[in-house]
Amino acid sequence: MYDVLIIGGGAAGFYAAIHVAENRPNTKIAILERGKEVLTKVKVSGGGRCNVTHAEFNPADLSKNYPRGEKELLGPFHTYASGDTVGFFEERGVALKIEDDGRMFPVSNSSQTIIDCFVSEVDRLGIQVKTHCSVTGIEQIEEAGKKKWKVAVGDSSLTSKKLILATGSNPKMWGYIEALGHSIVSPVPSLFTFNIKDERISTIPGVATQAEVHVVPKKNFGKKVKLHKSDISTLTSEGPLLITHWGMSGPAILKLSAWGARVLEAYNYQFKIQVNWVPEYHKDGLLELLLQVKQVEKKTILRSKVLDIPKRLWVNLVKASGIDDTTTWPEVSKQQLQTLAEQLTAGIFQVNGKSTFKEEFVTAGGVDLKEVNFKTYESKILPSLYFAGEIINVDAITGGFNFQNAWTGGYIAAKGVVEDLNNNFD
Template sequence: MIAANSMRMEKSAQASQTSKRSPRLAIVGGGAAGFFTALTAAEANPGARITLYERGQKWLAKVKISGGGRCNVTHSCFDPKELSTRYPRGSRELRAAFHRWQPQDTLDWFAARGVKIKREDDGRMFPVTDDSQTIIDCFLRCAQEAGIERLKGVGLKSLTARSDGGYRLERTDGQTDGADAVCIAAGSLKASPLVRAIEALGHTIEPLAPSLFAFNVADKRTHGLAGLSVQDAEVRVNDGGKPQQGPILITHRGLSGPAILRLSAWEARALQEENYHFAISINWLGQTTENQVREQFNRLRKRSGKTNVTAKVFDAIPRRLWERLVSVSGISEDMRWAQLPKDQENALIQELVAGSYSIQGKTTNKDEFVTCGGVCRKEIDWRRMESKMAPGLHFAGECIDIDGITGGFNFQAAWTTGHIAGESMANP
């Protein structure tokens, strides 16, 4: 009898150890955060049974189109404190998370798998192939080698906690699965069927709003100038807010480029409240002041008084844009600097350093733009990316109320949160 009891206890202990070694893990979302969560979990616990669910028909769809098809993998900002300042929402939480996994860790991870990453002058980092497929192929190969089950075209309709621990997953194809731990890494929660399930598990969804979008402008100052760009401009919302510096691109619909996208990120919720009808002020000369421009004009009067004002003055401004700003300031084509009336000079200075533009809507790439809002940050244990309400439920990536400006920062947030979530799920 004693021997039998001892044998049963030993088998029970072995079963318990096997269960710990081989948890069943479900990752919802086949994008950047989802894949990185799954791959990290597989590396942390090779015995884990991992299933990756993607309701769409393509894996890593946003990775494919990001950076103009090159994939802006990360940014060469390696200080966690400085890096965290690039996030309009989530800065404080990500600062601590970046001490766990930051851009250098990302570069090392890819290098160990044969993917070389290069740095560009503005700090953005891309695969040396300039092809996002390089990143996708790496993930797919690693997932195959790790034995991760991948279900494409299969999403989740609902997610409920089981009384005995773990979760019951109702799939969009009518089947049900069970999991010991689940990670929601489904990207934007806009129109997601998971919102109701997440809320039912006790979580709050912060209001969703588009981020990283271009501005629609119908203005004679930019009409017909699509394709022109100014590399060091400054833009701000007229009623206040933090100015953003960087390139501005004139498009067929209005304005885009890094400075515009950054402004859209920092002001995402405020602009949504205005229904995307608002005014911005542009300094086409970056941080050059009105007085500095006036001094430049005074020198031109003295040294080049016979030169036409339409002749380009500033190297930073394309010729056609300069001519347009001169024209809308009421200055004739044959006006010379020595003859320029004070009121027209003032009008031109205003156009250069504080031109006001009326925005009449936004333009977003439906696949590429980022959404701010999502699962409330305070309801997540950032040491494990685990729910404070529902043990075994984790979150990674854009479904959380975090978002970064353009430049590789949103992917880095996906890698960081995915890494922490994957390690935590693999070792509960």
């Protein structure tokens, strides 16, 4: 008999276990991990550096980075947020640094530092870690008038007073708790890049620039989907855009994929985007600028990039506007400049499919947020069952925010478990 069983040997599971053990010494705790190694997602995140959190210390602003969970996380972030995460690691000798874009990494630039910290803590606190432990069933039983959890592991089973599920986007685990009465929001991919074959970008992989990207809504495109005004407003993003061998990536695209996860899935990942490569301009204002340049510049248009965008992108967009290599500014027609202004501020690109962003698998979906008490992360359906991490319908844009959800959920679930055990001591 355990006091607490935690299913899932990832970030949220370890964080919850450590906080239970620290706040209630001598509690019998075990982490069950189905794989042969723990903390595998921590290991590969941030290109092996582990993007621990983000330097956004205001709870209201922090919550705005969660397409699913923004409203629900506001309270939890007032309890435990990025600053608390930094404190946790620094107290254990792991210094973090802030990069220019706000992402926070260990100063060592190695995710192994985070893994070593967690492994050292669970050893120090006497927490059992059981690998190769694939859960094959969960049920709530009654013993001596008290409800307990029975977790089937292969041919055997373990019992526990409290159960924390930190299994991430695990369909099998969702199936078990759905059978116990929970509602599961169907999962769809989030954080993905766009597959685009287009002559304007096919020859320039590696080019990066600031851009604004907007999904062109379709009423009947792929699966039928009705866009509400709120859907349309979220399907625009601005930020760095990276041209790749397969299409487009970078923060502008990843943010769009996260906020538009459900709509883009309904489109079957076949849709059009409109790209403004110079977000400080709209089409008419840019045309006015180009007409002014025409009055004073004498060189060929290809050789005189007049905007702050990469040279190779400028060349491709000029050519796409029907302007050849030898056309000078005095020779170019107003119609050609109108086409160029449109290519620069409202170019349409066809997206045909998606690709996973590096190793950072993120899913939108999971336990319905209406069924979670966010003061304790306890199930409203099944008392003494707690959640942490991506098992619930919360996901974030890239930048350390998904890990912060894991730390916050792990901490608050642990706090709830400790309080529950203390109030029901036996």
